[in-house]
Amino acid sequence: MNTQKSLIAIAFLGATVLACNNAEESTPEETTPAVEEVAFVNKEGLLQLNNGAKWEANPETTAGVEKMQAQIAAFEEMNLPEDVANFKQLSNGLNTTMQGIFDQCTMKGASHDELHDFLVPIKGNITTLGGDDLEAASKAFSDLQRQLSQFENYFE
Numbered sequence: 469m470n471t472q473k474s475l476i477a478i479a480f481l482g483a484t485v486l487a488c489n490n491a492e493e494s495t496p497e498e499t500t501p502a503v504e505e506v507a508f509v510n511k512e513g514l515l516q517l518n519n520g521a522k523w524e525a526n527p528e529t530t531a532g533v534e535k536m537q538a539q540i541a542a543f544e545e546m547n548l549p550e551d552v553a554n555f556k557q558l559s560n561g562l563n564t565t566m567q568g569i570f571d572q573c574t575m576k577g578a579s580h581d582e583l584h585d586f587l588v589p590i591k592g593n594i595t596t597l598g599g600d601d602l603e604a605a606s607k608a609f610s611d612l613q614r615q616l617s618q619f620e621n622y623f624e
Contacts, residue, residue, distance in 0.1 A: 515582060516622075518578065524624060525623040526572070529569055529573065530619075532566070533619045535565045540562075543558045543609075544613075550602065552600055555605040555606075556597075556598045558609075559594050559597040569587070582623075586619065586623070590612060594608075597609060597612065
């Protein structure tokens, strides 16, 4: 099971990098002074601020995260019984929104890396939410609420 989750995470990261790299037309890359490049060291899987400041997210990413937050809130407000079918339906909607974020990704560099550190656990919980284990789906729902609420703490 852990191997399957690892393979899913690796495939997700690969697809995300490819989607983000292909989302923008080819343009000459702007060069950043070397001082800025070494000022931040990404720690894979650990969401960090940009030397104490929030990262700039592209508007499509911000809109996508806000849409997922709204989907979670609307689901909770419906006060549906916790069952696998309801969680699967929510998972399908969240997956569609997540795919939209990937398709419209134009972020590059360290902010892009931090966005991945933010989205990877969310993607994993969306997958769990759509599974057949009610207890795991319920926990994933709670984790998604907490994770999505952190966006404003790290991105603007």
